[in-house]
Amino acid sequence: MKKEDQLEEKNPIEDLLRMDRIPHIWCPGCGIGTVVTSFIEALKKSKLDLDKVVVVSGIGCTGRVAGYVKLDSFHTTHGRAVPFATGLKLANPELNVVVFSGDGDIAGIGGNHFIHAARRNMDITIICVNNFNYAMTGGQVAATTPLGANASTAPYGNFEFPFSLPYLADAAGATYIARWTALHLRRVTKSIQEALSRRGFSFIEVITPCVTLYARRNRLGDGLNLLKYYYDNSEIHHGADTRTLDISYQGKLVVGKFVDKEKPTFLDAMNEHLGKVLGDKYVLYGRINDDRD
Amino acid sequence: MKKVKADPKGVLTGSHYLDGDHSLAEGGLAAGCRFFAGYPITPSTETAERFSERIPTVGGVFIQMEDELGSIAALIGASWAGKKVMTVTSGPGFSLMMENIGLACMMETPIVIANVQRGGPSTGLPTLTGQQDMMQARWGSHGDYEIIALSPDSPQECFDLTIEAFNLAEMFRVPTFVMTDECIGHMHEKVVIPPAEEIELVERKWYTGPKEKYLPYKPDKDLVPFMIKAGDGYRFHTTGLTRDERGYPVINAECQDVCVRHLVDKINKNADKIIKLKEEEIDNAEIIVISYGITSRVAIKAVQKARKAGIKVGTLRLITVWPFPEKRIKELAKKIKAFVFPEINCGQVVLEVERCSWGQTQVIHVPHCGGWVHNPDDIFNAIKEAAK
Ligand SMILES: Cc1ncc(C[n+]2csc(CCOP(=O)(O)OP(=O)(O)O)c2C)c(N)n1
Ligand code: SF4
Numbered sequence A: 001m002k003k004e005d006q007l008e009e010k011n012p013i014e015d016l017l018r019m020d021r022i023p024h025i026w027c028p029g030c031g032i033g034t035v036v037t038s039f040i041e042a043l044k045k046s047k048l049d050l051d052k053v054v055v056v057s058g059i060g061c062t063g064r065v066a067g068y069v070k071l072d073s074f075h076t077t078h079g080r081a082v083p084f085a086t087g088l089k090l091a092n093p094e095l096n097v098v099v100f101s102g103d104g105d106i107a108g109i110g111g112n113h114f115i116h117a118a119r120r121n122m123d124i125t126i127i128c129v130n131n132f133n134y135a136m137t138g139g140q141v142a143a144t145t146p147l148g149a150n151a152s153t154a155p156y157g158n159f160e161f162p163f164s165l166p167y168l169a170d171a172a173g174a175t176y177i178a179r180w181t182a183l184h185l186r187r188v189t190k191s192i193q194e195a196l197s198r199r200g201f202s203f204i205e206v207i208t209p210c211v212t213l214y215a216r217r218n219r220l221g222d223g224l225n226l227l228k229y230y231y232d233n234s235e236i237h238h239g240a241d242t243r244t245l246d247i248s249y250q251g252k253l254v255v256g257k258f259v260d261k262e263k264p265t266f267l268d269a270m271n272e273h274l275g276k277v278l279g280d281k282y283v284l285y286g287r288i289n290d291d292r293d
Numbered sequence B: 001m002k003k004v005k006a007d008p009k010g011v012l013t014g015s016h017y018l019d020g021d022h023s024l025a026e027g028g029l030a031a032g033c034r035f036f037a038g039y040p041i042t043p044s045t046e047t048a049e050r051f052s053e054r055i056p057t058v059g060g061v062f063i064q065m066e067d068e069l070g071s072i073a074a075l076i077g078a079s080w081a082g083k084k085v086m087t088v089t090s091g092p093g094f095s096l097m098m099e100n101i102g103l104a105c106m107m108e109t110p111i112v113i114a115n116v117q118r119g120g121p122s123t124g125l126p127t128l129t130g131q132q133d134m135m136q137a138r139w140g141s142h143g144d145y146e147i148i149a150l151s152p153d154s155p156q157e158c159f160d161l162t163i164e165a166f167n168l169a170e171m172f173r174v175p176t177f178v179m180t181d182e183c184i185g186h187m188h189e190k191v192v193i194p195p196a197e198e199i200e201l202v203e204r205k206w207y208t209g210p211k212e213k214y215l216p217y218k219p220d221k222d223l224v225p226f227m228i229k230a231g232d233g234y235r236f237h238t239t240g241l242t243r244d245e246r247g248y249p250v251i252n253a254e255c256q257d258v259c260v261r262h263l264v265d266k267i268n269k270n271a272d273k274i275i276k277l278k279e280e281e282i283d284n285a286e287i288i289v290i291s292y293g294i295t296s297r298v299a300i301k302a303v304q305k306a307r308k309a310g311i312k313v314g315t316l317r318l319i320t321v322w323p324f325p326e327k328r329i330k331e332l333a334k335k336i337k338a339f340v341f342p343e344i345n346c347g348q349v350v351l352e353v354e355r356c357s358w359g360q361t362q363v364i365h366v367p368h369c370g371g372w373v374h375n376p377d378d379i380f381n382a383i384k385e386a387a388k
């Protein structure tokens, strides 16, 4: 692994974990914990008031993240983390709301909420662990399973075209989009830090193969070897055209920061527009001194 | 229970000519609702429209979500961020909300949902009335839980009971429903909105003790746990999984027993504090006509006719439908010849009356499949039959 991808200092992360809930439920060698570590690093490096950082998860292996971070955290229902986060953010714009959930949760059952939150440029950050399957329920085919890969409900191999999540996010209007693998520790950390500092809908996809189900079923090796395979087969291409980011079965993986732009958020647009149209009658809503860019 | 006066900004004091849908919105605004998330559906859309027009002038947010699954998820999130929240819908949207009604129950989150009922099942009768979602309101989401449901009989009550619904939702940390219908939703009548200082609101049961001692689901004496909101530094966790007092998931039968029993007891053991009924001429009655919502107004015609014909008829209107006034119905069942119960469905709330009557009196249901209200003569004939 390249030096810049390793975490330089060993920051204690325990104070941001619910140690009274450890051991966690994740399998040995699962990459979700690695992504959580990067997330906590990012929080520590950010200058955010951590009392105002809220984590919302849906359901799934990744959905359990909300239960392990020592922040205000909500473990909601399958697919509804994004609208739940929307409610939190709109009701208290001072909150920094992070959705941490799986590919099935965010882009399968929650796909409609995902594209609409992106369209509205809802000021939230999404960290999506893409493990190419529905892991929690035993490795079923997902909207992200590469063509040809085997899954418990695609026992003859998957023949459905998968989503490319960065492309979907881009088309729907997200203002910050990045993709990494779980082993790009520092880059994931940096992207999360950047996303947290941006106003708008930020989306970070972290390719984190499920060692127990997806990898075993497809005979792809285990644990660190597997994570390393994806890491080694990834090419960093910042600013890549999001139309070119399809993931093929065991093929090359384009990673990087693809989109980083500015656009008024839902609340900015609401305040601006209604203020203009309604004049004095409008009661400015939740405008805060926001020192983020 | 801390009571406060309404914020005058949201209160449109005066005498108005409003339909039920608009009154629901005014009730919500008067109750301090500052977050509305919804999705358009006939015959409830006017409530959402009024919110979208009014809320920017009182300091709140309206958002039209992508669907009702999202609306209710946003509501629960917003409630945990400290806002009073509301949505409105009708049958098909109500069905979509069932998923997270369960989450709101489990997370013990105050939210208010108005259902302007139309005929179903499925797309059914988008523009015509029904009272067919009453059982769904009670138990439409999976699992065991109890909620509160109120049923207004006029645009005025759409206003009054929406405020009441907010008070109950806050008091008991539970989803509370205003179960109205297309007729009342679209009926224009005089609605009097009092001055803000005459509107009493119940404040959320905020926790004030030491932060490290806070337990999100430790029941207080009245069984309702204290609440906090996101962003206040508690670093708390909550989940839709069966959980302990800390809000941490515990997946076993023992914790399930404590958790679910609590959700059910919290409402049932406080039923006397919640239930409101309107009774008339009950004392000497041989027959009691039970009804709720629009059907009460139709039933009264039949009752008057029956009284003229010399039958001793009393009336009992369920202002609160859930929790069901079990005690009162059991008491009355011992004294009378029959209950007559018209409702615009094929037999829903009547099942509770039958259960509570324990075979001690006759229960005559007057069904209607929806689309219009009863012909009062159908109710009259049932009364006559019962009096025989
Ligand atoms: C409405 C609903 N349908 C189905 C399920 C069952 N279920 C639980 S987790 C899950 C899939 C999770 O997949 P993903 O979001 O990718 O998370 P992962 O476990 O892979 O991290 C499913 C289908 C559910 N909990 N709720
Ligand atoms: S099943 Fe897969 S995704 Fe879930 S914890 Fe195990 S390795 Fe991780």
Ligand SMILES: [Mg+2]
Binding pocket: A060, A102, A103, A104, A129, A130, A131, A132, A133, A134, A135, A142
């Ligand atoms: Mg997955």
